[in-house]
Amino acid sequence: MMDETRNRILKLSLTARPSYVSVVTRFVEAGAAAFGMGEKDALKLGLASEEIFIYLCTAVCPENALDIECFNGLYYTRLTFHFSAPELNLRGLNVASTGICEDEGDLKDMGLMIASRSVERLHLTVEKANRISLAVTKEKTYPKIVERLPCPEAPNTLTLETADGEGVKRFALLVRQCSEAPGLPSFFDCPGRLADMVAGGEYRLITAMNAKKGIVGGVLFRDRMERIVEAFGPYILHAGEGKVTAETLLDACLSRIARTKALGLLSRSGLPPALEDRFEPLGHLVHYAPNRPPAEHPFFFRHLHEDPGCDVWSQGELTAWLEQAYDRLVLARNIRTLRNMGETRLGFSLFSAELQCERADATLRPLLPGADFTANLERHIRFIRKEGFLNLFFELDLGVPWHAEMIPVLTANRFQPEILLPFAGQADLVIFQHHDATEP
Amino acid sequence: MRPNLDALVPAYVREFDPYIPSKPDAELMKLYGSERLFRLNNNENPLGPPPGAQEVIRRFPPPQGALYPSGDSYYLREAIAAFHGLDPDQVLVGNGANEVIAFVIKAFCTQGDNIVTADKTFAVYEWVAVFSGIEARVIPLKDEGFDDIGMLRAIDPNTKILFVCNPNNPTGSYWSKERLKAFLDAVGGERIVVVDEAYFEFVEQEDYPDGVSLLSDYPNLVVFRTFSKMYGIAGLRIGYLVGDLAVVDMIRRTCVVYSVNRLAQEAALAAFRDDTGHIRRTRALVRESRAFLRKELAKLRLPIISGEGNYLIVKLPGSDTLAYRKMMREGIMIRPMTGFRYPNHIRVSLAKMEAMEAFVAALKKTLET
Numbered sequence: 001m002m003d004e005t006r007n008r009i010l011k012l013s014l015t016a017r018p019s020y021v022s023v024v025t026r027f028v029e030a031g032a033a034a035f036g037m038g039e040k041d042a043l044k045l046g047l048a049s050e051e052i053f054i055y056l057c058t059a060v061c062p063e064n065a066l067d068i069e070c071f072n073g074l075y076y077t078r079l080t081f082h083f084s085a086p087e088l089n090l091r092g093l094n095v096a097s098t099g100i101c102e103d104e105g106d107l108k109d110m111g112l113m114i115a116s117r118s119v120e121r122l123h124l125t126v127e128k129a130n131r132i133s134l135a136v137t138k139e140k141t142y143p144k145i146v147e148r149l150p151c152p153e154a155p156n157t158l159t160l161e162t163a164d165g166e167g168v169k170r171f172a173l174l175v176r177q178c179s180e181a182p183g184l185p186s187f188f189d190c191p192g193r194l195a196d197m198v199a200g201g202e203y204r205l206i207t208a209m210n211a212k213k214g215i216v217g218g219v220l221f222r223d224r225m226e227r228i229v230e231a232f233g234p235y236i237l238h239a240g241e242g243k244v245t246a247e248t249l250l251d252a253c254l255s256r257i258a259r260t261k262a263l264g265l266l267s268r269s270g271l272p273p274a275l276e277d278r279f280e281p282l283g284h285l286v287h288y289a290p291n292r293p294p295a296e297h298p299f300f301f302r303h304l305h306e307d308p309g310c311d312v313w314s315q316g317e318l319t320a321w322l323e324q325a326y327d328r329l330v331l332a333r334n335i336r337t338l339r340n341m342g343e344t345r346l347g348f349s350l351f352s353a354e355l356q357c358e359r360a361d362a363t364l365r366p367l368l369p370g371a372d373f374t375a376n377l378e379r380h381i382r383f384i385r386k387e388g389f390l391n392l393f394f395e396l397d398l399g400v401p402w403h404a405e406m407i408p409v410l411t412a413n414r415f416q417p418e419i420l421l422p423f424a425g426q427a428d429l430v431i432f433q434h435h436d437a438t439e440p
Numbered sequence: 441m442r443p444n445l446d447a448l449v450p451a452y453v454r455e456f457d458p459y460i461p462s463k464p465d466a467e468l469m470k471l472y473g474s475e476r477l478f479r480l481n482n483n484e485n486p487l488g489p490p491p492g493a494q495e496v497i498r499r500f501p502p503p504q505g506a507l508y509p510s511g512d513s514y515y516l517r518e519a520i521a522a523f524h525g526l527d528p529d530q531v532l533v534g535n536g537a538n539e540v541i542a543f544v545i546k547a548f549c550t551q552g553d554n555i556v557t558a559d560k561t562f563a564v565y566e567w568v569a570v571f572s573g574i575e576a577r578v579i580p581l582k583d584e585g586f587d588d589i590g591m592l593r594a595i596d597p598n599t600k601i602l603f604v605c606n607p608n609n610p611t612g613s614y615w616s617k618e619r620l621k622a623f624l625d626a627v628g629g630e631r632i633v634v635v636d637e638a639y640f641e642f643v644e645q646e647d648y649p650d651g652v653s654l655l656s657d658y659p660n661l662v663v664f665r666t667f668s669k670m671y672g673i674a675g676l677r678i679g680y681l682v683g684d685l686a687v688v689d690m691i692r693r694t695c696v697v698y699s700v701n702r703l704a705q706e707a708a709l710a711a712f713r714d715d716t717g718h719i720r721r722t723r724a725l726v727r728e729s730r731a732f733l734r735k736e737l738a739k740l741r742l743p744i745i746s747g748e749g750n751y752l753i754v755k756l757p758g759s760d761t762l763a764y765r766k767m768m769r770e771g772i773m774i775r776p777m778t779g780f781r782y783p784n785h786i787r788v789s790l791a792k793m794e795a796m797e798a799f800v801a802a803l804k805k806t807l808e809t
Contacts, residue, residue, distance in 0.1 A: 128442070255781040259563065261457030277758050278784065303761035304778050307768075308463055309471035330765040332471035 008072040010034075016057045016066045016083065024053045024068060031070035032077045037140055041077075044118040045138040049079055051115035052134065059092040061085040074200035075142075075193050076120070080135040090368060091348035093124055093132065094376060095355070095383065117357070117387075124352040126367045142190035151178035154240040155210035160252050163207045163218070168195045171207055171218050178237040181270050183295065185232060186358075194220075206252050208245050210238070217242070219249040221256075227263040228424050236272060243274040250275055258304060263423040265302040278302065280329060283419050285433055288390035289360060299419050307331055312398035312427045313338050318407045318417060322398075322430075325420040333428070338404040345371045345405070351380060355389065362389040369402040373409045381413060381434065392434035399426030452573040459567065462773075474771035478795040481775040483609070483639075483751045485672035486791040487722055490714035493673060493707040500703050509702035513680075516705050519712055520680060524652045530688050533708075535699040537638055537666040537679035542568050544662060544681070546694035548600045548632055549574045556594045557603040558586050560611065560781050562636065565603040584745055585613035588623045595631070602627060605636045606651070607643055610780055610787045612747025617649035624658045632687070634662045638679075639749040641670035641719050642726060648748070652682055659684035662691070667704075669750065670722060671711040676704035726750045729790035736800045740807065750790045753777065754803075760786050763806050770802035 010031045014020050028049040032042035049068075056066065060083070067082040085093075095112045112122060112134075121137040151174065163171055169191035175181075176188045187193050197203040198220075208217040216238040224230035234249035236242030257265065271279060279300035286294045309332035314322050319335060326333045349370030354363040362384045370376065384392055394415050396403045415432035422428050446454070462468065465477050488494060510516075513533035521528040534540035545568050549555065554575035557565045561581075569576040577599075579590040586604055595602070604623070607614040615623070620635070627633055635651040651663035662683040668674035678700055681691070711718075730746060737744050737754055746752035756763055760776035763786055767774055772795075777785035788799060 251783050254778055254783040255559070258778050258781050258783075259566065280759065280762060302759060303765075305761060306462060306776060307761070307765050308460055309468065330762065330769065332468070332765070332768070334471065 010070040012068040016061050016064050018057045025050050035072035035077050048115040048118045048136050075196035076137050076139040078137045084131050090350050095353040122355045142193040144189045149173050152214035152216045152238045154238045155216045157211050159209050161207050163205050165195045168198045174237045175235045179235040217245040219253045225424050228266050229257050229262045230266045232269050246272040246275050267300040310427050311336050313401045313404040315404050316408050321417050349373050349376045360390040363393045365395045394432040396430045397425030398428050456571040472768040476771040478772050480789040481773045483789045489672040490711050490718035491716050492710035496707045496710045511697035513700050513705050516709050531682050533680045533700050536677040537664050538564050540681045543691050543695050547691045553598045553600045555601045556591050561605045562609045584611040592626050601632045603634045607639050607748035611745050612749045616647040620649050629660045636664040638666045643748040667708045673707050678704040678708045726790045729796050732796050751787050753785050753787050756784050760784050766806040767802045772799050772802040
């Protein structure tokens with residue numbers, strides 16, 4: 001049924017029963033095709049839906065009600081499974097799970113990990129009352145364009161515009177060709193994709209124009225988390241001094257988001273040097289890719305409001321690291337120490353694994369606490385490394401007390417705190433990076 | 441069973457992010473590890489209320505805390521009306537000027553309507569409109585002042601109210617009487633024009649208009665005043681609007697009676713009747729502080745935007761929000777201006793010299809680190 005009020009969503013409601021699998025795959029493939037995905041991409045999404053559905057039917061929520069939502073993000077199709085599951089079965093949603101009767105000695109990859117192989121992203125969220133949303137995203141394939149355009153002249157005057165579709169594509173071509181920024185995101189290779197990213201409403205683009213209506217720069221931004229906006233650029237496309245263009249674009253971006261719920265602007269893809277002193281450096285993550293030397297990805301942050309201060313939870317070695325980080329960033333935090341007083345932790349933990357196959361990135365987030373933190377983390381590390389993910393991160397929300405229980409488990413398993421991202425969770429977020437024992 | 445908030449709450453409310461006010465001073469001092477706190481963020485009057493109002497507050501009989509106040513600030517409205525030469529029914533008193541902003545928007549706007557104001561001005565006009573499902577058209581300032589031409593161009597058949605902050609918070613720019621009248625003439629009588637004169641008593645320029653004096657010529661004009669700034673009773677929350685009898689009669693329908701407490705009404709009445717030179721003393725303090733800061737900030741080569749009102753804006757070489765945090769450690773609370781769409785600017789209230797000297801010292805330290 002097509003939802004009249006949200007015309008980019010298709011919905012299917014059914015019971016989690018294996019005999020319905022062909023209904024699901026046909027719905028997904030037909031939906032993806034209707035949203036403009038190519039046949040190959042639609043089939044891959046259909047394959048992922050098949051794996052997930054069968055897994056949910058057998059190991060997670062058999063015979064329960066299941067809603068499947070197919071969302072047209074223009075440059076991607078996202079498939080979301082909404083369901084409730086008994087608490088005991090939730091551990092089966094760990095990507096490293098082999099099912100609820102798993103044998104630790106025989107780690108046969110099953111379940112969600114297989115589904116993740118045919119899509120770009122897999123993401124899990126847990127709402128109240130064990131209500132689960134499991135989403136997989138398949139991106140459209142776009143042609144790479146190498147058309148050359150003349151780089152614009154340095155502007156005497158600047159005007160700012162919200163580019164239309166043709167303007168967005170032109171901007172993408174010019175960025176690839178005229179910007180000196182290192183490490184450009186891959187979407188600039190495919191102007192059509194960038195046009196869809198902006199048209200879909202998730203990304204916004206402000207372009208700076210010279211008197212001849214030529215695009216001389218631009219800044220792209222999107223909501224990255226609930227209270228964090230991520231900026232790409234500003235990119236300067238003209239020769240010569242670009243400080244004024246960069247500052248004008250940054251100010252315009254800040255003004256657009258200043259009175260929204262955003263608390264911070266994050267840059268992970270590089271800034272023009274002239275703007276670095278307008279941001280706060282948060283550190284960097286090292287990114288590994290096959291056949292390429294490791295690359296440092298710096299994080300820059302621009303706070304948008306007054307810091308109201310808050311409590312954060314920590315324990316062990318992380319506390320000293322946090323004290324240093326908060327002092328350097330001048331953030332007012334009351335670090336509260338989580339103490340184990342012999343209480344019993346029951347149940348099985350659940351991690352969300354956001355897998356980005358193209359970048360070989362896996363990001364784990366704790367969703368439910370459990371007595372098996374250590375075993376679960378170790379299993380995830382083994383599975384994720386075995387799947388070829390070279391970059392493994394773990395995000396801890398310092399505003400959630402039980403997250404701090406993970407700290408000694410993380411440090412014992414070669415995770416190091418690298419980035420403190422203010423206001424990115426209920427409080428601040430710490431991004432840990434896993435350092436493989438084989439790294440130099 | 442939990443309520444289905446997605447279904448219950450209108451999208452324009454769900455999507456609005458609530459403003460989170462600062463924590464109490466004591467909590468902030470603890471968090472930032474500072475032993476003092478100069479509050480230079482809210483343009484409060486460092487002299488406090490006039491002596492008569494201070495006396496009212498000091499002598500407020502505790503048993504009166506049990507009694508409801510006058511529901512419509514009866515005596516205060518009489519005094520305000522007498523001062524301005526108006527009928528008391530042309531006056532509405534609210535729990536701070538923020539409340540009267542809400543009264544006006546509720547009275548005139550429905551979904552599909554819009555208001556017009558500036559992008560870099562007091563945020564509450566925009567906020568109230570947005571969380572009421574009303575479009576806020578925010579017109580960029582021109583030369584740090586309200587752009588009358590731009591605002592007139594933004595008017596369409598659904599425009600109900602135009603908000604002008606005169607002098608503007610935070611830039612201190614103002615429209616002369618001539619310019620305001622030309623604007624009112626151009627708008628005509630089809631729409632309401634609100635002139636917010638929260639900082640009226642600070643302006644000493646001869647061409648600065650008294651909006652209230654224009655009411656008889658422009659019945660679509662509504663003027664806001666407050667007791668929070670010059671009269672120094674921000675903590676009691678009381679402000680008012682005045683307008684044409686028929687217009688105020690409509691606004692009164694959306695007005696919540698009994699929202700202004702007894703102490704606020706009595707202190708405001710006493711403040712209004714002050715004859716000890718409170719306004720003169722405050723103006724002198726503001727002049728002295730402004731001159732001091734102009735000189736010191738020039739030495740630091742920091743550009744400023746300084747007009748009327750008891751505040752000025754300083755442009756920093758880097759992030760204003762980082763400067764806020766660094767200065768909080770020094771016990772100085774300023775207003776970072778990114779939220780006013782002035783990234784890398786801070787607004788500082790003009791206060792006593794001790795606070796101004798502490799501000800300059802903290803700013804120097806902030807710029808060095």
